[in-house]
Amino acid sequence: MPDRIETYEQAIEFLFGRINYERIQAEAYSTSDFKLDRMRRLLELMGNPHERIPAIHVAGTKGKGSTCSMLSSILAASGYRCGLYISPHITAFEERFTINGVMPTQSEFIGLVNRLLPMITQMDNMPGRMQPTYFELATALAWLHFLEQNVDIAVLEVGLGGRLDSTNLCKPLVTVITNVSRDHTHVLGSTVHQIAYEKAGIVKSGIPTISGVTHPDALAMVEETCRERGSPLKLLGRDFRLVDRHLDEHEQVQIDVTTSTSNWQQMPVALRGPHQAVNATLALAVVDELRQLNWDLSDDDVRQGLLSVSWPARVEVIARRPTVIVDAAHNWESARALVASLNESTKLRKRILVFAATKDKDVAGILRQLLPHFDTLVLTRYLDNPRGVSLEELSRLVNALTVRPAHLAKDPLAAWTLAKRLATQDDVIVITGSFFLVAELRSTIAEECRATLN
Template identity: 50%
Template sequence: MGVSAEKYQQSLDFLFGRLNYERMGSSKYSTSDFKLGRMQELLDCLGNPQFQVPTIHIAGTKGKGSTSVMIAEMLSAAGFRTGLFTSPHITCYEERILINGQQIESEQLVELVSELIQVVEQLDLKPGNMNPTFFELTTALAWMHFHKQHVDFAVMEVGLGGRLDSTNVCDPLVTVVTNISYDHTALLGNSIEQITREKAGIIKQGIPVFSGVTQPEALAVLDEVCQENQSLLYLLNRDFMRLAESHQNSQLEQADDSSQIPAKNQQNIQVKTPWSLIDQMPVTLLGTHQLTNATLAVTVIDYLRQQRIPLEDAQMRQGMSYLKWPARIELVQKNPPVIIDTAHNGASIEALVDTLTASFPQSNRVLIFAATKDKDVREMLGLLLPHFQTVILTQYLSNPRRIPVEELVDLTRESQKTTGNTSQLIITDSPEAAWSRAKVVLTADSLVCVTGSFFIAAELRELLLGTTDEVLVTEPC
């Protein structure tokens, strides 16, 4: 039947025309801008679809997206119709709202936005600044879609923080807090305790909590909040753990051009939960941190099995074996290796560097780096610079939160002066120009890594792959 390109674009224009905090630096807003009452009233007008869908609710500083997609894929492989809501998107808006891995269709999006517009027009007339934001409307769209499509489960990733996030109006089956580190400190707080308390705001009365948090100060907050809510708390390395793993992922397969890349689908872990011992669970995403995310995801699924939700080990393995998660230490080209990652804080940069060190032997490393305002760019550069011989600084084009490349140059030179780093600097004004310069400096023993923000990852990924997820195997730089 189809929908006209004009109607589709009008729907997107309506959504992106709302106040959009993803396009603003955190210095431009505060917790007073986030109002769950506004989100609840929006959902009330829509019939509260969030209460009609069994939900797994997931927060955390990093790893929440990977953990969400792992849980969703295992449920889908077991035959359950599973919705997945994540943010931000890499290539297109529809990536945020999936059912069994399939994006919401343009016809469905237009239909749901038409329903939303009628409600929003009435809310906009109310006193007290009721105007729903871009993310609130997107979250509502996800629940509307999942409800109309009769999903069995919805896996909902928190957008920012937890306590005041627009996803935090559901009644979940399970609550997950992946981990805690410093990010969005202007909004969430500048201590681990403060940030943990914001993330722990998704904990509900009597709902079990599964967490990969390890810092003592964060654990103390989680324990306190769980006791207040009479919620059982299951912790990594106390109640569930990874007992063993194969190290086949460090073995290398030989490509036709003699470049070396990590063998695919070769990480396998053994997970001990409070109820089971699960062997040979594949993890297709690169990095030791993904083994931790997988341990958490498998434990959540095993808990659901204890609630009489039928899932077999083989189905869990099947879901994990076919999992893809774009721009999360993603190998997008093999000759030479090109890695794209969305790392944008110290903890995620450390995970990226550790993975490159463990899995890629190339000695001539080229970094393409762009960053977002209000991030700790000095920390990121301090972690990255020692591991790259050439650093190409640039700026993404799709979002006004970008740091101008001239400012990045000053920060990088300041870091080099402080640390004695001698990486070659190349300055460009766009991702396309950065990629062109990268191709000039490559050798047979090169690796390219693109990182610093979601936006540079998205723009470079689209430049290389377009809309496909297929790795470029034969096309060299």
Template identity: 40%
Template sequence: MIGSYPEAVEWLYNRVNFERLGVGQYGRNDFKLERMQKLLNAIGNPQEKIPVVHIAGTKGKGTTAAIVDSILREAGYHVGLFTSPHMFRIEERFLVNGQPISEERFVALVCQMAAYVDKTQETYPELTPTFFEITTAMAWLYFLEENVDLAVLEVGLGGRLDSTNLCRPLVTAISSISLDHTRLLGDTVASITREKAGIIKAGIPVVTSSTNPFVCEDLKAIASQKGCPFQQLGQDFQVEIVKPWHEQGRFQTVRYAQTDSVEVKTIDVQFSRPGQIYACNIGLALACIDQLNHSGYTITDTQKQRGILNVYLPLRFEILQEAPPVIVDAAHNPAALEALMETLPQYFPERPVTLILAISRDKDYAGMCQTLRRVSSLIVTQYLGNIRSLPAAELAEVIEQEVNLSVLLSESPAEALKIALRVTPSHGIIVASGSLFLAAEVRQLVKPECVIPRVPA
């Protein structure tokens, strides 16, 4: 019997949870939409009653989802946002108008799920839903109870077999695609593209920010087979940084151009994160909004600009403190870490970088280590809140083999941060990256008051 918030959290985390299982403890055969479909059938198929913006991809899908959500709220729509994983508390996964679900509503939804799961375990133990399937169903129920106008869903893993894939989207978005989760999704970009493209549904518009010609060719072919309008960055819409981010102003101006019509339409927006990758995320989000406008929604340019200016993005190139600057970034695959390594010297020129690094053991940590450069001091550690963390000593060995860098070892993010503050010169910067879990733990150390981030009113 679940009667309290701690009991609800404990019950949920006792479900099969692929986010916390180590390498080799699960495989492709563990992902089946049949379990999710039966769960949704049992609770009345709420996913069929809410229109959706559905977003997949390797890098940038979470940022894109946050931007779309912010623009829609600025336009006056009542919006649900479902993302994963969370930083500190599970309620962060279920947002309505930028605010996480209350503990009371969370407990009530878990109790509702538990009643179904207990019944299923007795009759069909092989179809007992997983942690992520249950949380996805909870999001649908919560959004339906809150009578949202539409929901923004970030795919958890892959796309084709992800539990979010039983939605009814108005637009399907796919961000940049690169190698990640190769044991489950395939060890080539082509195989991963096919998995991500599994969210494409007949007749539903598809937009992508990928600029890889082979990826776009595959996505376009799949969209064509399913009768879907298709738009891609660089062809149908463009982005250009017209005013770069700098340390003093900390905003970049991005020009978005919709070029799929006779008349080229442009809009300039300001964004608080630097670099081309964020410009591409903005482009993808605005392409989604354009499709919604074609579907009967009304979002003005001013609302787009205000939504992008005010978007809340913890753990994405987030500057937590000054003197020296402490930055956390959730880069957790080679492409994302490569982008971060390119961004730092561009926007913090002539400033030595102290990098605090921790990586999950199920990631391509050798590939991630090969991206490390322009780092003055490297502190290798391990995050503590999830068993997926690669032990610091093992990660240090890989770094020395792959890139021949000397490292400082630390057993915890707290110790790593103390070392970083000690070894970083006054004109240097400290960056914590390699995993969302590390970024979250460092954020909590620097800003302990921010347990559940809330969007400013």
């Protein structure tokens, strides 16, 4: 344990040296490795910053990050200092905790880590597996940064599950459960009912819950949990509705939404894909709850917040001619949403898929959603994480699902080089399957585009 960290590189190396469940094989851990005792003790040593900052807490299998991003943008457009905590990051660790879209500087980041070091040392010397993990320290750094920068509110994306997630010690004004489907089954359970139990663990007594859950088993669990804990529950399709989704004369997606207190008309949805209309609907339902708590959120500010939202690696176009889209879809539902978005905007182009995946995911389920909609397949394995599925296994899965041959590339850069060679200027290259694949290629492609423009 260092006494003091001097450089940004040392700070990152220190954090990455902690136990990191984002990079450990799924079979190497279980729910017994996740508990709130460590996080609770760490926050106590920090002076309990989470008790001084109101929060919006968002869980779900899909859409939670986009919903968080929309809410953060709305609050910032309304004049509030809003902290946003998300995971994982794409390019820089500090992307995980921003304020009104701005990351801490490297010097601020070094200072935050140094202020935590004495508390980490104290906990490392405690008995009973109290050494804080990578994700717990990321959460603690976010709370410390938000407190020191005097944010008015924090929007928190659950990292894994909900019940035992490090974010679940927050004091929310509203909790949100976007939806529930099968993901992280090794930790959360093999059935939708079990997974919903973990997601619904964020529900708090007396605190309103907004939910887009539709699966009958998940819905039953969310309703039961809210009833037991006295949390007023508002459901998509029952208490608030997406009435219409359409394009305006500038081909900007707009939605009409009704809630128990508002009738939102022609609200813009800047993020691509039909599924983002549902996420925006959930965000508007949360806005109504905040208004009931006397937060000043005007219609114009909400509209501006939705229009200006940015969410990297979610059906994100990062290059043209050929069009290059990166998307961090890593479960079958996200893959289906990606395909729906492509079908809206790229119907006449040849599609080239660059794909890698993580071992604890339903890789076959993801591929079933994607393969019928692509003309050319390039399989690879990302380098920066041992959980990557091997080329041999990916090839076996693809061969079991389609007769279309797949190209194999030893690493993401080789896959990108091959995809470029296979594409014409009118084609679309889609890079998806994992956050880790997107992280390894997104900055490389962006730099190539900048070099071409210069």
